Amino acid sequence: MLNIQLKKGVLELCVLSLLKRNDKYGYELVAEISKNIEISEGTIYPLLRRLKNEGYVETYLEESKEGPPRKYYRLTEKGESTRKVYHKEWVEFIVGVNSIIGGDEYE
Amino acid sequence: MNKNEFLKRLSGNLSRMSGEERDEIMADFAEYFDCAVKEGKDEETVCARLGDPKKIAKEYYSQKMIEEANSKKTFKSMGRAVAASAGLSLSNFIYAVCVVAAGYIVIAALYIAVCSAGLAAFAALIGSAVCFSAYNPLLVLLGIFLSAALLSLCVIGFIGIMKLAALFRRGNMKFLNMTKRVILGGSDNE
Numbered sequence: 001m002l003n004i005q006l007k008k009g010v011l012e013l014c015v016l017s018l019l020k021r022n023d024k025y026g027y028e029l030v031a032e033i034s035k036n037i038e039i040s041e042g043t044i045y046p047l048l049r050r051l052k053n054e055g056y057v058e059t060y061l062e063e064s065k066e067g068p069p070r071k072y073y074r075l076t077e078k079g080e081s082t083r084k085v086y087h088k089e090w091v092e093f094i095v096g097v098n099s100i101i102g103g104d105e106y107e
Numbered sequence: 108m109n110k111n112e113f114l115k116r117l118s119g120n121l122s123r124m125s126g127e128e129r130d131e132i133m134a135d136f137a138e139y140f141d142c143a144v145k146e147g148k149d150e151e152t153v154c155a156r157l158g159d160p161k162k163i164a165k166e167y168y169s170q171k172m173i174e175e176a177n178s179k180k181t182f183k184s185m186g187r188a189v190a191a192s193a194g195l196s197l198s199n200f201i202y203a204v205c206v207v208a209a210g211y212i213v214i215a216a217l218y219i220a221v222c223s224a225g226l227a228a229f230a231a232l233i234g235s236a237v238c239f240s241a242y243n244p245l246l247v248l249l250g251i252f253l254s255a256a257l258l259s260l261c262v263i264g265f266i267g268i269m270k271l272a273a274l275f276r277r278g279n280m281k282f283l284n285m286t287k288r289v290i291l292g293g294s295d296n297e
Contacts, residue, residue: 026135027142040158045135046166053174067141071134 007039011047013090016083019057019075026071048073056082109150110140113160120164124171132167165191173283185279192283206282210275217268225261228254 014033018024024032026048030041051057056079061069075083108116114133121129136157143153157163169191176188189207235250 025138025142027139030139034156040156040162042136042157042160042163043166045132045139046163046170048135049132049167050170050174066145068138070138070142 007037008043008047010090011037011039011044012051013083013086015044015047015051016056016075016079016086019073020080020083023072023074025062025073029073051079055079108154110137110144110153113140113150113154113157117160117164120161121167123168128167128171176283177280185276188283189279207279210279214268214272214275217264217271221261221264221268225258225265228257228261232258 011033014037015029018029018032026045029048030044033039033044034041048057052059052073055076057073058076059071059073062072063069114136117136118129118133121132124132139157140150140153144150169188172188172191176185185207189204231254232251235247235254238247238250
């Protein structure tokens with residue numbers, strides 16, 4: 001399995017990118033991520049708390065049709081500019097790594 | 108493990124967070140369980156997918172310590188942040204302890220050296236002054252001059268060490284943040 005720290009860093013970019021599309025509640029976010037990436041789902045919540053404390057996302061409560069209100073996460077302007085930087089860095093990183101390890105095996 | 112057991116374990120391991128923070132975290136996980144159960148998942152599966160509540164609690168705690176260290180930048184909160192973030196992985200732990208300990212030892216050694224030199228100079232200054240009446244005044248004046256010079260050098264050295272220590276603390280914060288987010292943006296926003 002890939003280094004856990006590496007995954008954690010990428011997870012931050014994933015959360016910010018998902019929130020760029022539309023506001024989501026916790027379960028939705030986690031489900032969307034774990035559909036694509038193998039993770040311990042519980043680790044997303046500490047990450048969400050940090051993103052909130054750093055001002056990248058903000059939260060609000062919204063009524064749901066079934067049951068109690070849900071906590072939604074929304075990307076802030078600061079979050080969006082950070083997402084852009086991370087995205088750029090990620091692409092550069094991937095290109096760099098691929099040119100070292102070679103992509104032939106999976107083509 | 109079912110929902111109640113999971114929440115109980117999580118809450119039990121969050122004792123070092125404030126009551127407000129803990130309530131919020133518990134509410135988040137309770138909401139998660141509710142959503143998952145509504146989708147027809149059983150609690151056991153949800154628990155397995157969430158992972159170890161102790162590890163989740165540790166994650167929250169190490170994050171909190173880093174935030175505190177970032178805002179306060181004291182030696183005490185630094186140490187706690189190192190310990191908390193090191194708790195996440197053994198290799199980080201060994202590395203963090205070596206780097207930080209080595210830095211502290213060097214700073215402590217410099218500190219002791221300058222302080223004792225300062226004390227010695229101060230004692231010599233007093234000694235020279237006391238001897239003033241009994242011995243050759245010219246030699247004693249030279250003594251006073253030399254020890255005063257040494258004393259002022261020590262004061263300058265002391266200020267330098269304080270600056271060095273502050274620099275080292277800032278460096279440590281960078282290092283800690285780096286281990287937290289290895290590739291993405293570690294140094295950008297600090």
